Amino acid sequence: MATSTIYHHTLTNGMVLIAERMEHVRSAAFNFLIPGGSAYDPPDQRGISSLLAEMIVRGAGSRSHRELASVLDAFGADRSETAGRLALHLGCSSLGRHLPAILEVYADILRRPHLPEEELPAVQSLALQDLDSLEDNPASKVRIELHQVYFPPPLNQDSYGTAEGIRAVTASSLRAHYERCFKPNGIILAVAGDINWMQLRETVERLFGDWPPGSLPELQITAHQPQSRHLHKDTHQTHIAFAYPSVPVNHPQYYAARAAEMILCGGMSSRLFTEVREKRGLCYAISLQHKTFRHVAAIVGYAGTGADRAQQTLEVTIRELHRIQEGVDTDEVERIKAGLKSGLIMQQESTGARAAIMASDWFFLGRVRTFEEMQQIIDSLTPQIVLEHARAYPCEPVTVVTLGPRPLQLPSSCVPYEKQPR
Amino acid sequence: MPFFHTRLENGLTVLVETVPTARSVAVGFFVNTGARDETEAEAGVSHFLEHMTFKGTARRSAWDVNRDFDRIGAAYNAYTSEENTVFYAAVLPEYLPVAFDILADILRPSLRPEDFETEKKVILEEIRMYEDVPESVAWEHARKLYYNGHPLGHSILGTQSSIQALTREQMLAYFERRYGAANIVVSVAGPIDAELVTSLARQHCGQWFRGSSGRTDRREWRRDPGTFVLTRERVLQEHVMLLTAGPPAGSPHRFAGDILAMAIGDDRGSRLYWELVDPGHAESADCNYYEHDGSGCIHTSFSCEAEVAEANLERVQRILAEVQQHGITDEELRVAKNKIASRIVRASERPMGRMSSLARQWLTTGSYHDVDTELRLYDAVQLDDIRTCLDLYPVDTCTVIAFGPAQRLAGVDAIVV
Secondary structure (H helix, E strand, C coil), X not given: CCCCCXXXXXXXXXXXXXXXXXXXXXXXXXXXXXXCCHHHCCHHHCCHHHHHHHHCCCCECCECHHHHHHHHHHCCCEEEEEECCCEEEEEXXXXXXXXXXXXXXXXXXXXXXXXXXXXXXXXXXXXXXXXXXXXXXXXXXXXXXXXXXHCCCCCCCCCCCCHHHHHHCCHHHHHHHHHHHCCHHHCEEEEEECCCHHHHHHHHHHHHCCCCCCCCXXXXXXXXXXXXXXXXXXXXXXXXXXXXXXXXXXXXXXXXXXXXXHHHHCCCCCHHHHHHHHXXXXXXXXXXXXXXXXXXXXXXXXXXXXXXXXXXXXXXXXXXXXXXXXXXXXXXXXXHHHHHHHHHXXXXXXXXXXXXXXXXXXXXXXXXXXXXXXXXXXXXXXXXHHHHHHHHCCCCCEEEEEEECCCCCCCCCECCECCCCC | CCEEEEECCCCCEEEEEECCCCCCEEEEEEECCCHHXXXXXXXXXXXXXXXXXCCECCXXXXXXXXXXXXXXXXXXXXXXXXXXXXXXXXXXHHHHHHHHHHHHHHCCCCCCHHHHHHHHHHHHHHHHHHHCXXXXXXXXXXXXXXXXXXXXXXXXXXXXXXXXXXXXXXXXXXXXXXXCHHHEEEEEEECCCHHHHHHHHHHHHCCCCCCCCCCCCCCCCCCCCEEEEEECCCCCEEEEEEEEEECCCCCCCHHHHHHHHHHHHCCCCCHHHHHHHCCCCCCEEEEEEECCCCCEEEEEEEEEEHHHHHHHHHHHXXXXXXXXXXXXXXXXXXXXXXXXXXXXXXXHCCHHHHHHHHHHHXXXXXXXXXXXXXXXXXXXCCHHHHHHHHHHCCCCCCEEEEEECCCEECCEXXXXX
């Protein structure tokens, strides 16, 4: 297999360009990562990062919103603008030959957005509807609420924001938020696919090189004591979301933590899937996900089940989480390694996936991990390493959010429900 | 790309596209059966059977199936639609023989009674899960009302009562009827040669019973326009769906159908986007064209606050009437073609994309197009072709179904569902 080359160039203003040339593809994808996600929303304007993600493409440079959309559409560009918790992501995929022309348009979007005042009410209306639609999606609602109760402020702020926050945003506060977050020295541009590095580097230098740097916004993370919560709703299912502490992405035990998470709920042969769904038929959906910030991380889980079986589902789940400390099989770890390895290779077939992973790597680690490095990390996982991690970081205490007709009896390893029911 | 196809003696179709530069290989078993092939008493059996295949075979327990897939690091799953039940896996090339073995094995499931009862509970939870999502409930009602007895309106999941009443014997009978080799297409794409795939197919599927292929009820469905307003407590958003006929699968008009739907209601830069979403009138608005065997359809839909549903419906109906009368512009045609070309190229860069595309084309047209041919077919569409498609399949005579808090819409009172 051909090994890939990862290119890197830091502009004098601090903006980072990273790129990977992928052979045999005609497409190219890029991802601008801008530190300015929902955690950066001022407390009285929660939701502003989502509004900015939507407003930033509504006209830029010499082009109106429609002109901008039409020039990108003409390149068949598939784009997305999303507000994550830590960063805004502006992503785009197209054919590689259109890349330089598309980047010209993005230089306007990032540097010269109009943020037109007359369009703000429409964008606020969309955000409010989005927030409303969350009420019609209990599985999403319960996860959002779990993040809210679990993570320390302001990391617990989600991109949906609040109705009051969305309404409080004005054209000038939006402009101020843009000025605060969009600094070249915080921005990472990751590109993957059919690229010509010399040409790409020259294009990016020309388009972004004269953008003056400035001071970056900082997050003040406050101490926080999570509490479990029940949300009352007459749903068919009881939706259970839960979280317990883990290690962040830059921690030496990160991959041991990921392996433990996958042993619990990775493939269909994982423990939770087997015990909760396959053996007992308790639910259709059950999942675990590792959620990381720079210094804080958690494993976040979800299960949805009939109200009459929710108590049993929670108990079986918690029991499995504890049982991992008793031992880890060689065969389990081999399966995890096989899954990680093939995932690593298949990642190389998707330009969009590669661009996103490269941007995230640089953001958290200050470098992009090579294929060989990743392979070595995966090879080095053993049952002993995973078990030691599971014992050093037991799956407790578990913070739980339930949404359904009735609260549950939380097992003793769970954080109790808050006093005031909702 | 080198393409190969063959049919085994028992009627199993094997399709292979060799992509020497790919790093993974994708393999899929496409059973030409789904909700539309069920009798009323069997409602939901296709999807339930799809679940049951993973519960074990003569050679493997349910646990063995999952463990064997996970051991080779497979990305695997299955899904059921109105007319297809698909089992697939993507693996590193050296694991193709194992992945093929597991997939072929689970397509001859044991359907053990105790597994049947356990999995029934999972299916019932899946139905309850979707019951909690108003948008899913809305679409379920919309298809049922639009198809009004035509089998394409059958529910994929079935209902609590149909699943509860379903027996293992009914499932076995359905299996005998629909899972014969002659009704299955195996599609493989990746850095592998056709000989290997053929020999795997002979080895693992050569003994399968032939069975029958295709389906009997392939009527093209056209419905008189009408409006249905449905309501239910504790739903916040209004979902409005406008359904009408489109070119059937394999029709020469399907390329025009795709382009039309994209110009009307792609999620960005379409007429619906500019008139509903951009000004903030609706949270989302889309238009999609679906090919089905014998009968296609065009779905236009939007979701918004109930108070503005009426005004939005008028906007959408005006857009559809304008398109019907004047067609789309040169610019819209060009943009839609560019978007489609870019999507085809990007999807084709992964073996999973090619594997699915091969199988879908074969099932609908009985033929093969490589990526460049597919691109040319879209590129050849002119405004005249769009006009012809509109004349044959008008987009402005829709059945309208609304679901949400609105108590009255377009002069029709809501009924509680």
